[in-house]
Amino acid sequence: MRRALLIAILLLLLAPAALAQGDITVTQNTYQADFPLKIVFRLAASSSSPINQVTLRYRIVGDVASNKVPIADLSPGPAITAEWTWDMRKAYYPPGIEVEYWWETQNEAGSELKTEHVTFVYEDSRYTWSHLSQDNLHLYWYRGGQELGQELFDQMVSAAAKLQQDVGLTALKPIKIYVYGSYEDLHGALEEQAKEWTGGVSFSKRGLILIGISPSNKDWGKRAIAHELSHSIVHQATDNPLGGLPTWLDEGLAMYAEGPMEPEYKAVLDEAIRNNQLISLRALSASFPTDPGQAHLSYAESISVFSFMLERYGKDKVSQLLLVFKRGVHYDDALQEVLGVNTEGLEAQWHQWLGVSVSATPVSGQTPGVPVHTPGPGDSGSSARCLCCGAPVGLVALGALALALLLARGLLVASAA
Numbered sequence: 337m338r339r340a341l342l343i344a345i346l347l348l349l350l351a352p353a354a355l356a357q358g359d360i361t362v363t364q365n366t367y368q369a370d371f372p373l374k375i376v377f378r379l380a381a382s383s384s385s386p387i388n389q390v391t392l393r394y395r396i397v398g399d400v401a402s403n404k405v406p407i408a409d410l411s412p413g414p415a416i417t418a419e420w421t422w423d424m425r426k427a428y429y430p431p432g433i434e435v436e437y438w439w440e441t442q443n444e445a446g447s448e449l450k451t452e453h454v455t456f457v458y459e460d461s462r463y464t465w466s467h468l469s470q471d472n473l474h475l476y477w478y479r480g481g482q483e484l485g486q487e488l489f490d491q492m493v494s495a496a497a498k499l500q501q502d503v504g505l506t507a508l509k510p511i512k513i514y515v516y517g518s519y520e521d522l523h524g525a526l527e528e529q530a531k532e533w534t535g536g537v538s539f540s541k542r543g544l545i546l547i548g549i550s551p552s553n554k555d556w557g558k559r560a561i562a563h564e565l566s567h568s569i570v571h572q573a574t575d576n577p578l579g580g581l582p583t584w585l586d587e588g589l590a591m592y593a594e595g596p597m598e599p600e601y602k603a604v605l606d607e608a609i610r611n612n613q614l615i616s617l618r619a620l621s622a623s624f625p626t627d628p629g630q631a632h633l634s635y636a637e638s639i640s641v642f643s644f645m646l647e648r649y650g651k652d653k654v655s656q657l658l659l660v661f662k663r664g665v666h667y668d669d670a671l672q673e674v675l676g677v678n679t680e681g682l683e684a685q686w687h688q689w690l691g692v693s694v695s696a697t698p699v700s701g702q703t704p705g706v707p708v709h710t711p712g713p714g715d716s717g718s719s720a721r722c723l724c725c726g727a728p729v730g731l732v733a734l735g736a737l738a739l740a741l742l743l744a745r746g747l748l749v750a751s752a753a
């Protein structure tokens with residue numbers, strides 16, 4: 337399926353006459369995207385007066401700032417060609433981003449010409465992608481045939497419908513899931529630092545999710561799709577510069593979107609209840625533990641407490657709570673405002689619902705602040721999220737934590753299958 341030798345050449349030929357302004361005429365304006373290596377921009381222009389300045393401007397759609405590249409090796413003259421290569425190995429961007437660019441030119445007589453803005457999607461053209469979409473939901477895949485793609489897309493749509501119906505959340509902006517046909521193919525699309533342990537990566541700010549799903553790994557893949565879609569939809573609904581959600585709420589919602597709690601999580605939860613070893617909800621508001629067993633329990637508790645909250649308080653209160661978090665309100669203040677309890681109060685109600693009277697002990701091995709957001713060098717500001725932990729994780733910060741969480745959720749085994 338991989339077509340290593342295939343390089344996508346995307347050409348845009350602009351009608352020269354339409355771009356003439358003053359004395360400068362653009363005769364060719366092209367780009368050539370070669371994921372994951374580079375994008376080459378080329379311009380040819382002519383003028384009766386020598387063209388002596390050419391500048392390329394480009395930006396990632398969604399980012400405010402644009403980049404300015406004066407073409408330093410330009411040979412001024414009545415007919416010029418200019419070329420600039422964006423080395424994507426130095427500045428990683430995931431497939432699916434939209435790039436906008438335009439050229440600015442000037443001749444010795446002082447005439448200027450700015451080309452129209454061109455926008456294109458930076459695709460991973462090494463594969464022939466199929467595409468299904470509905471409203472803001474997009475799924476791209478290339479392996480497993482129409483049947484697998486349809487099944488994965490149906491899962492995406494039904495997970496979104498579940499979130500809409502049960503907590504009132506919808507995808508406000510496009511969310512694209514790129515399903516790579518194997519763990520290895522996925523890793524060929526990630527930056528170096530993210531390759532080692534990752535079964536998938538979500539760039540929430542950009543609404544992009546990359547997951548490796550082989551046909552034999554479909555069941556895991558369907559859960560992963562629902563889980564990551566939930567993180568993206570929640571991110572769109574609650575994103576603000578002041579603060580995020582408690583981790584138990586973000587993860588609990590994502591696990592809820594996957595479907596009923598899996599038996600192994602139920603077993604882990606029951607055992608912790610029996611042994612009086614539940615992790616406190618306060619501890620689960622921050623980063624999840626690195627220890628695989630404790631991480632597993634953290635997910636089990638998160639879906640349990642979320643399910644309790646939904647049952648006890650109902651859809652309207654839960655969606656109201658999420659909207660309050662959009663204001664960047666402190667966790668306890670948000671819970672107090674909407675549910676009338678703080679973290680410990682909610683925990684006490686949840687414990688009662690579980691039918692146990694336990695005093696939660698702080699989890700050992702907690703490493704506060706480990707999954708900090710450390711933007712990658714080429715994607716500053718993007719919220720890369722670990723496929724399994726959901727908390728903002730800089731790609732360069734993936735490592736032991738991600739490994740522990742992947743092991744905890746069986747993702748490494750599953751995704752390598």
Ligand SMILES: [Zn+2]
Nearest residue numbers: 590724725726
């Ligand atoms: Zn998650």
